[in-house]
Amino acid sequence: MASVNSSSNPLLIRRIEELNKTANGNVEAKVVCFYRRRDISSTLIALADKHARELEEEMENSEMADLPEKQKHQLRHRELFLSRQLESLPATHIRGKCCVTLLNETEALKSYLDREDAFFYSLVYDPQQKTLLADKGEIRIGNKYQADITDFLQEGEEDSRDLMKLEEKVWDPNSSLTEKQIDQFLVVARSVGTFARALDCSSSVRQPSLHMSAAAASRDITLFHAMDMLHANSYDMTRAIAALVPQGGPVLCRDEMEEWSASEANLFEEALEKYGKDFTDIQQDFLPWKSLTSIIEYYYMWKTTDRYVQQKRLKAAEAESKLKQVYIPNYSSYQWYSWGPPNMQCRLCASCWTYWKKYGGLKMPTRLDGERPGPNRSSTIPHGLTLRHSGSPKFAVKTRQAFFLQTTGLTRLARRLCQDVIRPRYLARHPYLLVNTVAIKAECALRLPDKPKKTLQQKPMERKPLESVVRYLEAHPRPPKPVPLTRGCSISTGSLMPIKPSPILNNGSPTILGKRTYEQHNGLDGQWNRELLLHFYLNRVEREKVRMCWRKMERRRLEHPCCFS
Template sequence: MSSASCFSLFIDYVYFENSSSNPFLIRRIEELNKTVNGNVEAKVLCFYRRRDISSALVALADKHAREMEQEMENLDLLSLPEQQKHQLRHRELFLSRQLESLPATHIRGKCSVTLLNETEILTSYLDREDSFFYSLVYDPQQRTLLADKGEIRVGSKYQAEVADSLVDGEKVDQDRDQSKLEEKVWDPSSTLTDKQIDQFLVVARSVGTFARALDSSSAARQPSLHMSAASASRDITLFHAMDVLHKTGYDISRALSALVPHGGPVLCRDEMEEWSPSEARRFEEALEKYGKDFADIRQDCLPWKSLTSIVEFYYMWKTTDRYVQQKRLKAAEAESKLKQVYIPIYNKPNPNRLSGAGGKTSLVNGSGVVSNPLGQAVDLSRPCESCHAAASSQWYSWGPSLMQCRLCAPCWVYWRKYGGLKMSTRLDGDRPGPSSMVGITSPHSQLERFGSNPKFAPKTRQGFYMQTSQLTRAARRACHEMLRPRHLARNPYTPLTAVAARAKCELRCPILVSVTHPRLQKPRAPRNSTQCTENQVPVKTTPTLNNSSPTILGRRSYEHHNGLDGEGGRGCGWVGGGGPTRGTKRWEICLGVWCDEIVVKQHCQLLLYCLLLVGLPLSEPHQTLIQHY
């Protein structure tokens, strides 16, 4: 697909191509950087379509859209045809804070993305090409959707309640808590003049310089007199001098005595002096990495500093020459960065374009065969999957190659730009909702996600059907009270005690099977008395097992023993006087039922499996019965 040449400017919305069959990615360019190899990479902000998020979030976005429709009170939107509503969903995007770097050579054009305004008409986006809107912010990590609009906080919780002014002569309530009121720290109506106050502040700076000269730690950090005088002139010294002057009743002599008490001059330090040079460098590195996220800076880089100390140091650090130098370096670096990049015309043929056997492009419809990118035949008689057009200047393979679907040229451009088909199809409503099972995807989602490129298509897996055998069902029913299969299915990490299960089976084994000596079974007489008996094959008598007293399992039906849910069934035993058809062998086994020889074999297998499952030895009657079959 070719696109006209354009300039991709700074903070532009552009199309990026990551696959020849998938829709374009919509990104916002934040930076353009030149790599060591000379290639240009774009640092972009990601936008997502509706097809890129989960079904639960799509339902949440639809709910938000309905709420916005009610707020906008747009009658034109309510009367909009379903076809235009379908196309309007393709214009909705979801902003994210995720950044990634993509090659600038993958840019395929420019587009426009704006924040949805409640006053504008949504149908205007359908009239403009390459225009999109967004109103929600998508977090790919947390998989959440949030509204991207500010809110004015009104109320007593966010705003102060200003009391009415007092009338002249009205007394102030003296019962108020004085600790909650402000404390006066300076009186501008004092008897001192501005000149006297300035002279006092000069004396305070001098005292601060002298105090730093007497302090050994300050002399080591600031060996020069110039640096000591600069530190003494900072705000912390001036605030202390004015506070002392206010507390002494603006008496200069008393204030000077307070500046130099009996123990020596008072030394006032701020965060700039308290921090060591190594701590300052560590803070600068953290600020470059985390920005003004002081909580992360304290947690990862300066855990021994308080948050108040870090914030105070930051605003003092911004007044230093080092901050000014770094600001100039960043400005020069930003000036040297790329502001724009030229995108040439992209004329490479798309691999999904259908061509004839001779490599020529098909121009009109008709009965014929062309090959898709995999070399498989595609019937030209099939119309466009989107607009159902039968003729087009160019056809493109769309969807899985086995389905042999194709799109016309206009619908292919629409699919690449907007991530959907022009016309709504029956498959659009097959997307599972929020309450659907996880892992079940509709054919439509597979078509849109993977396209016809085998590189991005999922590997085909042969389907299978797991049918539990009678032996497996018998294993589940052995020690059912102890194992509790449903409980274990919901708690996969619960340990199984095989020793306890074996002991339980040892106790139940004498009750389960009670075997006695076999007895002969007489064959039945023929139903039709006129039938000749000369050609009849004599029925071979087979020994049977006699069960004098039915066991606990014998009182249950055959369906319960074999895990069947229904009543009766093929292959079941006959309770009472019933029996199988003529010519078959009947046995009376430990379950207290009359059944077929095939059923006897099945019960022998179940008995053998249960005994081997718990590791019990076989008794002689068991071995006799099992060796017979």
């Protein structure tokens, strides 16, 4: 057990693969991850419960139904899920030792509750794919796997079994041949095998020396073939020797050790280093052209070679140099511990706190067990990282990152082609209805070839000539500013309207302490300046011409004010 994520969360359960010493002298443990029920989603928990019910029905064991509710509750805390995920963590995070075993069908479930720090698993959890699979390992005990031994037949009693369905006899130890004669026949078979390899061109390349050819001819495949020929010819040595050397030449028997090339042997050793004795994965990833039977047969022959002995010695020497054990200090304290959400203000005693840290639950079922909480914080962060936050709830939840929706061109096109299928106005009023995107894509793919291709009509922008703009400005000069009324002046209506002060626009930058006014944000309401408006319609050369015309008009207005009244 290890504690790497938070002091308030249960201990993490890991299996130590090896202990390594780093360059700075610290010890790190390479571990395999186990997950609790609280670390996986509700969907996968329902799948695990379904697998447990099927296993219970298959075993015809009603022990789980006979357990009281309290023991069922505690038994769920003992169930783990194995993963293939590897981690490295400091040895200082290790807090204790526990026992995790594959679920044994013959063992009572209550036995896990009787033992402290005992857990079991039967399914494998994939954290990346979020899937649960049955473990490949299985304890094969029962009538399905063990044969029923029949009673010994009495003297003169006939065998009532169908002998055609039984095994075929391939060797008779009570034959007329002696042990010396059988050994002599096997020597002849080895000689025939050596001579056959001398005649074969491919064997001459693989075993260039006579010593290697004789060693290859002395393997089990040659001896088994010789004994089969001896049994097939009713232990007549003359006929058996003739069967070893038929009309076409001597019989050449090869095993997998001779059939495999040097490159295939190197691939097999590399795969064995990566996958171990998982021959199915070795065949799929490294040797797909070899059958599973061929790979297994080659493995047991490879274990008799010198290369296997050398690798075994190297691994033993490497294991001797690695750390075997580390000292873990005892962690124990007796006090009340805060548990659960801060608003509930729950506290646990030392005994319940130890149970919570080990098994990830409380001893007695509570009313909160029926309500499935959100994902555990330890499962939402990467294992091996420490999450630090203050005790205040407002710091416990992080704000979500902003995102935007970038649609593809085909999606935007489907909105227009399939409006009758999508019904955007109806969906806008019912936002919780699901949209069948597969049907929309299929309908868009059907309608797209039939849609006539229409080019986008671009409307040209009409620009007025400069002379017409100048004539318009001459015909519509800027009106004079109104003279504001002062106090004491009389108006024909007899009423005096109060003077509305015009807002002052502060062109300067706002101060740091003061807030910006509405005018500094949005400007003043009023008549647009035609000169400013022209900047958006004319280019630079035309603007200069307009300004020159405007200056001439201003001079003429000042010289002849009566013409512009």
